[in-house]
Amino acid sequence: MSATPRAAAYQALKHALRDHLPAARLIDDPLRTLAYGTDASFYRLIPRLVVRVESEPELQAVLAECRQRCLPLTFRAAGTSLSGQALTDSVLIQLGKTWRDAEVLDGGDSIRLEPGVIGARANALLAPFGRKIGPDPASLASCMIGGIAANNASGMCCGTAQNSYQTVEDMRVILPDGALLDTADAASVAAFREHHADLLQQLEALAAGVRANTTLADRIRHKYRLKNTTGYALNSLVDFADGIEILKHLMIGSEGTLGFIASITYRSMVDEANKAAALALFPDMAAACRATMLLKPTPVSAVELMDHAALRSVQGMPGMPAALNDLPEGATALLIDVRGSSEAELEARLGQVQDAVADVATLSPLSFTRDSTTYGAYWKVRKGLFPAVGAVRDNGTTVVIEDVAFPIDRLETGVAALSGVFQRHGYDDAILFGHALDGNLHFVFPQGFEKPGETERYQALMDEVAQLVGVEYGGSLKAEHGTGRNMAPYVELEWGRDAYQLMWDIKTLFDPEGLLNPEVMLSRDPGLHLKNLKPLPAADPLIDKCIECGFCESVCPSKQLTLTPRQRIVVRRELARLEALGAARYPEDQARLAELRDAYQYQAVDTCAADGLCATQCPVDINTGDLMRAMRHDQNRHQTRMARLAGGHFASMTRAARGVLRLAGWGRKLMGDAGMQAMSQAARKASGGRIPAWRSGMPAAAPVRVLDRRSSGPARAGKVVYLPSCATRMFGTGRDPQEERSVMEVTLALLDKAGFEVVVPSEVSSLCCGMAFQSKGQFEEGDRKAAEVERALLAASENGRWPILCDTSPCTLRLEERFESSLVVHDPVAFAHDQLLARLDITPLPERVALHVTCSSTRMGLGDKFHALAAACAREVVVPEGIDCCGFSGDKGFTVPELNASALDGLASRVAGCDAGYSNSRTCEIGLTEHGGIPYRSILSLLDRASRPKP
Template sequence: MSAATTAPAADAWQALKQELLAIMPAERLIDDPLRTLTYGTDASFYRLIPKLVVRPADEDELMAVLAGCRQRGLPVTFRAAGTSLSGQAVTDSVLIQLREGWRGHEILDNGRGIRLQPGVIGARANQLLAPFGRKIGPDPASINSCMVGGIAANNASGMCCGTAQNSYRTVRDMRVILADGTRLDTADPASCAAFRRSHAELVEGLERLSAETRANSALAEKIRHKYRLKNTTGYALNSLVDFDDGIEILKHLMIGSEGTLGFISTITYDTVIDEPHKAAALVFLPDMATTCRATIALKPAPVSAVELMDRAALRSVENKPGMPEGLKRLPEGAAALLIDVRGNGEAELQARLEAVQAIFEGIHTLEPVTFTQEKSLYELYWKIRKGLFPAVGAVRDTGTTVIIEDVAFPIERLDEGVLALTEAFHRHGYPEAILFGHALEGNLHFVFPQGFEKPGEVERYQALMDEVAQLVGVEYGGSLKAEHGTGRNMAPYVELEWGPEAYALMWRIKALFDPENLLNPDVILSRNPTLHLENLKPLPAADPIVDKCIECGFCEHVCPSRDLTLTPRQRIVAAREMARLEALGASLAGEEAERLERLRRDYRYAGDETCAVDGLCATQCPVGINTGELIREMRRERLAPHADMARRVGRHFSGTTRLARGMLNLAGAGRAVLGEKGLSKVSGAITQVSGGKVPQWIPTLPKAASIRVLKRKPAANGVHDKVVYFPSCATRVFGAGHGDSENRSIMEITLSLLEKAGFEVIVPEMPGHLCCGMAFQSKGQFEEATHKARELNRELLVASQNGRYPILSDTSPCVLHMQGRLDERLTVQEPVAFAHDHLLPRLDITPLDERVAVHVTCSSTHMGLGERMVALARACAREVVVPAEITCCGFAGDKGLITPELNASALKGLAEQVRGCDAGYSNSRTCEIGLSLHGGIPYRSILSLLDRASRKRKEAGETA
């Protein structure tokens, strides 16, 4: 009996943890209820909770984990981003999760190759290759979130890559760690030679399987036929007919093996050309038959992608902001093709567009076929396509999950297959299912909501899947899994699709690599015929703010706490589990009651205190969920007893800001007397004694600002253009940094710029008392936040003469908070937008001979100002650096002082990327404090850069 079928001893995982503590820190060995639940959740509709989550930092640590698991017979599963949809990244044993230490990369051959560690996000790889006009071949819809390890392990393809540019076709080399801990580098001849000696049985076994398969003409032809289609069902048997060398076979078998044969620690891709000239058309056709015929006609055409969407799919997104109005007017039965055409030059693109247009001369379309090269419209078309799967999830009933399956038909039978699938959905009671997919490959995704709680629902789902498997895999000779991986939900059907002979071959492959069946057992191959119906994920109601979340994980890569505690998806997972347990009420007892209490206790820090509530998750979420709103609501409930204190602070806000400036002056005096080390030590002790209520002093905490500058008389410049200037409370408190050559406060800089550009400045009455309310809102004090917003609204209406003059606020997050909260007559300008649109045209610019860094704040991202911010910096400096993968800085108002580890984690790697820069620039004073600390260079307002690079134009002020 194999180790995987013999239950490990109950304390085996604890014994493994104790052993691993000798080589890695405790924070990377996780077994508490909160994090095993949340880290163990992926995008599939299965739920298994690991006993132990391990985060090895390098190959040696990973090999030690594998050795410990092998010694104790513990199954182990590898996890990258967890965006997989088929249940291949969940386990109830040991989960190896890739985080820091697995994001290395190296450009090879002037961009013709790239070596990547498995923790690199796919979009980051393409960002690295962009200067060379290249990209990696695979382009899954989740490329902004999924990691290279998952892309390779699932042989993910996508919109444009087809079968010619997937990982199987574009892999050059890889480093592999096998179940027994052996390391193989296929790019290293010495490593290959040593492996052939040490693992002769494996290498010769693979070569023997290859010879047997190629000699079996019927089986070999079946394999070749199957891989003319997109196919990720089972192991890559095409490696046995494509290669006869054991190392090459091993390398290609690893692609799509879903962590069941070994671990890919590094992969080298041959890259492909990223044609820079792109155009797209959204073509509407009267029915599915016409749509499929058009697809077949487009197969030999010079197109990059053809994406099919049925009427139900289009209906799921037609009411979303920005969608074309024509979507709502489409008749029932209509369908659409999103056609993407690319070229290396404009002439080549136009020639290809003409060829595609010629194909449609004989095809009836509902509207003229019109291609666009306009970036915003081009991106909108692809946004429609990429948002289809989550859009269905957003409209499902609370408590149900969403199922996505991924099949491929021979393209010549695509129209028959679509009709047969549609009939099957209706026959089994799934009329709401939508169809879309990569039409050129005959690859279709079908998506539908599914509940498993009510009697008969599991049986109904099983009946549908049985029919779909028979229909696609047998009757049409297609693929049951075209690109999402076999996982758990198709493992029981692998033999049905491939037949007994090929299926037996796959088990022989598994036995050669993993004889003890410890690597991700039951994924791809399983003896359990009902595996796909077990361990189904519950999605109970938790809060209307997040109930539509399908746990896809698209949000995770922008979250500042992703490497510290929890991500938005994980916060939602935990909130749902707590809601589920709370719903049990009086029946909850014993271990489950203790577990709920532990979840609540741990969530306070991991879910709440380390959440920056920046809302960046909403910018990546296909259904716009802002998990920060959930956390703010939790804070509101928890801090309700402190509402009186918030009210007192708000009613005496001038005194509060004066106190804050006094504390900064006191800290400055302490710094002069004690020095930085001494002050840090004293401050740390005070913070600890206060239980974290007194903020921790940090070296980049600036001087106090002086608000007297707001009372100065503006220079008479004879102009009539006026602007209301509202300095935020942060800029009224925090002045210039200690030792920074820019020794002016933001208020001084702003007034200097406005005067230079010919504006007459109006400062509202009581500027020291005013606040937009964001500081209260972020802490869940909604009533006082509303009160402060109303106060500000009243004063700004007076100052602007009921909106006659524009209003400039100098802090981006405050402007974002004001939007939608102030009178619609008021036009509040953010500093980057105002500087780019209104100050630049009025000033003479001489770019500084400096290399500068730019941090695009989360609020700027929300407002779509990233490009303007970079353009403004480029107008003012010789070279501009925008650090990669640095999103929200995590300072989050006062989090950088109360929970400094959040700021530190969010900005890890910043200093390396900005090394050699003269200074950094942003548009939020508090963010700049944390950026200065962790970047190692002074960060200032971007208005300072513009002021330093500009001078007054002679004609300034003569025109509006």
């Protein structure tokens, strides 16, 4: 059968784009189009072609080729948008890894950012200057600048004065016709004025017409007193007369429908370092709203409202204040945040705030805390509300989150009316919270669309909400999440016919063919928000609570190679859906299921590092690595006997590994790295990938006999049980002329220097934490080995009398998770920071060192101690941005070396100028050395070099 004309057009596009981009970045296979096409909304569209662009000329070429074939296209940054802005069933433009440049300007007063920069990184770059960017969405650690600007995202402290519209200084933008305008470049502006004079004149004419229409102009000004992201930024037509300024500000909040923001320069804001917060509990919503009105003129940074249902949803969760457990019905909270540039300023502002609400009844006295732990707990309450609903929803349902804004003087009655709407339509489990100072409320509820009548019930709810907020109260239907697909049918209802037609005029001026992100922002389809709803079938209890928000993606080491945790879950759900349908009855579904299964093995299972970092970012604590290990378990059941054999003869296995390393060392001397690489590749190919890859950073065999030696000095500090991991018992030193000792030798020397008597567990050569087995899905043998270690350490430590040190962080975490007794095992960072620093004289080395905080250290909360330990021992410490997990993942650095290479892409440039790097995992250090271009050693080596015994 010949391809349809539409399918033929996409094939022709793909063929034409091969003249501009590598074929590997033109993606149209079923698995990746599904995975890459998913965003955080409850809609699902699968692109026909995903194009990963790495430069402006590439993007311009894609625009030209799509325009020639009249094929729509959509831009995608992080895909954390909640309203369906980043979806398409046509061409999806995915930002490649090159769109991450950032430059601090004018001593921190401004910052230029490319669209692939994660919001939190921008603030990290500005932090040394005491500055930050204005927008502060809750997804700041995951969302990208492109999405922040294109949606005019705001947040908890941003309000209307510090959003992208108000703080943009300059912009580099590419229009649908391929034209590039850089508003910071006078030559670019001049050229644009010459070649696009008609566009600028028409924009200026629209602005003049609006200002002449005083009724419309006043309505626009009135609407933007509130947070408002419904439709285009019509305030640009009353705020500016010059076409360049109008264009620049129209791009903010345009959701990729007018052009592509290639970079944006923000005016930065002061980041006040002194902070205090109070969780104020009120007897009812009315009292909380009155307090909000009184707080509006005071110097507060944020006032976050949480209704009784919202507070109830987080009761009893870890880290939640005990005061939430016994709240009376109707109780409402305000999280009041106050900040100052100095302690004196903070104190003065706290006084003003407390005086303002002194006469409003509260359930307990208003008390502000400056304690960082309590402060963090208060904000954890607020940030835990959205995921709390996601965690308890029924399988097969999604979570809908909407955000509206009421005029602040009508907040109390607006909240009451909105609650009544929910009750009338049977949404008794909806919760309300939001940015009270701006009248900005989020409402969250679980929603299924599979059962009869559910779609109609949802439509009736949204119709009434739109009428209530947009018409009766004159509020905003979208305050900060962007219009997207789910509010596009209601834009005219909120704005009225004249303003709505003005928006269509703007769209037509920029994009006359309607190819950029069609049906987003503006749509003639009144039922658009009820179409293309995302299926969320039950797939596995480990992942069923995933809300596909994408917060996990920024820390995933495979994000540039294959799939992210969110994408692994998306495809696993599609597999479950097809399996449940009985795909064998439908040939097209059967073929799709088979293709997805085949591709999923490498794209998801084989290339998952299973490092658990995704769980640290996940609102509902999902560790996608658990799912991948479970799948490996099911696939490797036939290898259980072999795993038991290996575990039972572990000493022989490690001895054999050291023998192989010695042979490899001789081979390297004879053939060099190039020869070993060629031989390794040939052997891997012949073995079907079962023989590990040769690494240029491959170390020598470890000298295990050093464990037989005894401490040389008096045991001033008592005993310590030292558990060397199997990795340090196998891998010795690399080709590092400054470090001729293995990790075991360094550790023993350091403990001796600090005055510890070292106890090594008996039969240590047979011990293993079990991670090597667990990561392959051999759970039974992994648990047996962990239990074996526990018994050995109980004996060696005299049932926990003596502290226990493991020299490898991942092994420490594994034992911490598996031990049934109360034994505590310290990783090298925690032990060195807590036990060794005080027992040694430290002289910082005149060196610039790089620090790699392993994923296990992050999960154990050791990042601050890691940095403090390194800072005590070296002149300057560099933590390379964007390197969260090295991707070596036990032995995957040998079996899937491309994962390690992808995770560490760009490391060398980030650590350039460093004398050496330090970490706390021997295998991680192998990959870091190879890809960083500097030697990486154990953090204990740095401490040993910078210390001497105390007199």
